[in-house]
Amino acid sequence: MGTMEMARNAMRTARAGAEVSGNNLANASNPIYARQRIKINSAITIPTEKGPQGSGAEVARMEQVRDKVLDKSLISEKSVTKYFQAKQLYLRRAEASLGQTVDSQTIDAGGAYGTYGLAEGMTELFNSFQSLSVSPTSTAERQTVIFNAQKVADKFNTVDRRLSDLRTAINDEVQDVIKDVNSKLKELAYTAVNIGNIESVEGAANEVRDSLQASMEQLSEYVNISTTTSEDGELNVFVDGVQMITENVLTNSVKLHTDGDGMYYLADNTSGNVFSLKSGYLKGMIDARDVSIKDLRTNISAIAEELITEVNSLHQTGYDLYGTNDNTAGLFTGTNGSNMGVNASIISDPRKLQGSSSATEVSNNDVLRSIAALSTKTITNLSGMTFSENYGNTVSRFGQDLALATSQLNDQQTVQKMLEKQRESIMGVSVDEEVANLVIYQRAFQASARLLSTMDDLMQDVLNMTR
Numbered sequence: 001m002g003t004m005e006m007a008r009n010a011m012r013t014a015r016a017g018a019e020v021s022g023n024n025l026a027n028a029s030n031p032i033y034a035r036q037r038i039k040i041n042s043a044i045t046i047p048t049e050k051g052p053q054g055s056g057a058e059v060a061r062m063e064q065v066r067d068k069v070l071d072k073s074l075i076s077e078k079s080v081t082k083y084f085q086a087k088q089l090y091l092r093r094a095e096a097s098l099g100q101t102v103d104s105q106t107i108d109a110g111g112a113y114g115t116y117g118l119a120e121g122m123t124e125l126f127n128s129f130q131s132l133s134v135s136p137t138s139t140a141e142r143q144t145v146i147f148n149a150q151k152v153a154d155k156f157n158t159v160d161r162r163l164s165d166l167r168t169a170i171n172d173e174v175q176d177v178i179k180d181v182n183s184k185l186k187e188l189a190y191t192a193v194n195i196g197n198i199e200s201v202e203g204a205a206n207e208v209r210d211s212l213q214a215s216m217e218q219l220s221e222y223v224n225i226s227t228t229t230s231e232d233g234e235l236n237v238f239v240d241g242v243q244m245i246t247e248n249v250l251t252n253s254v255k256l257h258t259d260g261d262g263m264y265y266l267a268d269n270t271s272g273n274v275f276s277l278k279s280g281y282l283k284g285m286i287d288a289r290d291v292s293i294k295d296l297r298t299n300i301s302a303i304a305e306e307l308i309t310e311v312n313s314l315h316q317t318g319y320d321l322y323g324t325n326d327n328t329a330g331l332f333t334g335t336n337g338s339n340m341g342v343n344a345s346i347i348s349d350p351r352k353l354q355g356s357s358s359a360t361e362v363s364n365n366d367v368l369r370s371i372a373a374l375s376t377k378t379i380t381n382l383s384g385m386t387f388s389e390n391y392g393n394t395v396s397r398f399g400q401d402l403a404l405a406t407s408q409l410n411d412q413q414t415v416q417k418m419l420e421k422q423r424e425s426i427m428g429v430s431v432d433e434e435v436a437n438l439v440i441y442q443r444a445f446q447a448s449a450r451l452l453s454t455m456d457d458l459m460q461d462v463l464n465m466t467r
Helices: 002-026 068-098 118-134 139-199 206-222 281-315 344-348 366-376 387-427 431-465
Strands: 036-042 046-048 051-053 057-064 225-229 235-239 242-246 254-258 264-268
Touching: 002 036, 002 057, 002 431, 057 206, 068 139, 068 206, 068 225, 068 281, 068 387, 118 139, 118 281, 118 366, 118 387, 139 206, 139 235, 139 242, 139 254, 139 264, 139 281, 139 344, 206 225, 206 235, 206 281, 281 366, 281 387, 366 387
Parallel strands: none
Antiparallel strands: 036 057, 046 051, 225 235, 235 242, 254 264
């Protein structure tokens, strides 16, 4: 009877092994699943007159194959990857707002945008002033100057508006991401509590632990997090060093903080302190919004401001074709790239363009030549550069920022893929291995069944002898 019980235990063990292999095969394409295996122990030994006798094998527990070091590394690396992804994404949108394809070395308008950018606009404006200085009284040449002034003003307006709209759009997305962070924290705490409830009653909650790891990785893609485990195996989660989950319980949350400019940031709901995030998609969005795109808009608007000031200061000293000087009339209106325009009275009557330095000699071209010479003049407020040089330097720095973000993202993705492959080699399901295990468990079950059948026959023989 003892041998029959041993055979029955062996059949149970083989069946459990087959079920685990079947479950592994069913989840072979599940990206968050970590393969499982049964831990087989020898059953209790039975003391006999001839010494201890084994009673077969039994399933001690169901194990999940996980590498905790790799899991923690991936939580950290995914956060860094998402930071560079967000930064690259929004810098590329800013590139599109310029209407030019840029890199660290060149500025190329490209066929997708035509051939007109800010650099081309300023060059055409100064060239048209040069052409007008040859024929100062030509109405056609004056119309060309006004047209080019309108084009470059409109280009400054468009670029400023696009960059402003992009910052606003990013800001709105920051608000949505902060809501997602709170949602992910709740989901993570709920999963952690479920693990505690299940394992206190039913044993290992392997599939729920898969969900827990996936939830931590998803949260880390938004913000940088760290985790610890208590002596009882309960989870603690920190966002940028501030504790959010304490022993499986959600004890804190994040909230929206709005600064004086209406920009949104992530803040601790308890203290109200704004987080100084280190990585994550949210950090990439904020850096792109508050550093790269903001600086680009500010620098381009400064070029427009200086262009308005320099051209108008010369224009206000000149005389128009009527021999009149209006020392308050500039060619441009507005103060910077956001509101730059062209004087409406000059648009309606090109003869009011003040290009002569003499009231009696209206064909004089001194003022026109001075304005044309601005193309090569170094401007103190533009770091001692010309208009073209300063714009080229501004766009080049932006291009370098974009190129660096792209390079860093490529390197980071390589690191993440290497870690994912390592984890897959340890925790992933090998279909070939699981099929081989199924054959082993099948044969073990058949052999145990044969043993049980054999012992049943022997028992039947014994019973027949007693009749």
